[in-house]
């Protein structure tokens with residue numbers, strides 16, 4: 132590449148440059164490096180556009196000292212995008228920078244990278260927190276993140292025999308089953324209408340629904356269940372009475388972001404505000420990966436784990452794709468700086 136040029140990599144290209152296994156490995160490394168204080172990952176800057184527009188944008192910069200990679204993801208979540216614009220709900224852009232000069236190296240997809248690293252997080256939570264003999268997974272919300280989660284979880288828990296799909300949109304449920312069963316033809320994919328029936332005797336429950344109504348408090352979980360959460364607001368009193376441990380990816384970010392969201396729930400729906408504190412959280416997944424902590428003490432524990440999402444996962448995943456693109460001559464070189 133010419134000095135001052137950038138590489139442009141679109142979503143279609145990004146999808147061809149990383150496997151599920153590679154995405155899991157990169158996020159696992161990102162969490163472990165975060166635990167070892169080898170990354171700079173500020174709390175994400177959350178910009179809600181309510182009440183003017185029905186969505187928000189997050190800005191997520193990060194640097195890894197072990198990989199020497201730097202960049203920033205800008206990501207939007209507009210829950211009604213599919214219905215309103217026939218566009219994905221979650222859309223992102225990543226800028227990678229040369230950590231030595233700050234010079235931009237790539238402007239690239241952040242939509243596929245987000246679903247890949249989010250699914251990877253669900254797989255890592257499952258690998259370190261779920262019962263080893265887990266056989267049944269329930270996915271609530273079978274959109275982009277739900278699909279990626281199941282694809283990744285089945286890579287780390289090959290004993291899974293049954294996947295239950297719950298979604299208020301039958302088309303999303305069908306798409307999920309069509310796509311996932313192409314990759315895992317030996318697994319039984321079953322559609323469920325009733326939330327409780329879908330979760331009863333399920334070893335892992337993933338809540339990837341973008342519901343404005345809280346779903347988890349409506350469910351009674353069996354002993355031993357591992358509940359994985361993408362965006363449901365987890366009030367400390369509910370967590371305390373329901374779960375034996377509460378694990379997140381990034382405590383400071385989780386606390387800040389949850390409280391913004393709980394205050395929003397108060398303004399929008401009149402719900403009582405019950406703020407999340409760091410003390411209500413058992414710990415971070417990076418500490419489990421690094422062998423510093425262990426949260427599942429027995430096969431009877433009911434554990435909840437929630438991901439707020441970390442820029443370092445995006446930047447490390449994007450850098451991997453960028454380097455692969457350079458090697459395989461994929462993407463478009465664009466003149467950028469006027470040198």
Ligand SMILES: NC(=O)c1ccc[n+]([C@@H]2O[C@H](COP(=O)([O-])OP(=O)(O)OC[C@H]3O[C@@H](n4cnc5c(N)ncnc54)[C@H](O)[C@@H]3O)[C@@H](O)[C@H]2O)c1
Nearest residue numbers: 220221272274275276298299303340341342362438439440
């Ligand atoms: N923590 C993270 O790192 C992270 C990353 C990306 C997205 N997210 C969150 O994940 C959620 C899903 O994002 P997505 O990109 O998959 O969106 P999506 O629109 O593709 O999928 C969401 C699905 O949830 C379904 N749904 C909504 N209400 C439901 C209900 N009450 N019961 C069952 N299903 C219901 C919708 O029909 C839809 O199919 C969003 O809330 C988003 O903010 C979190």
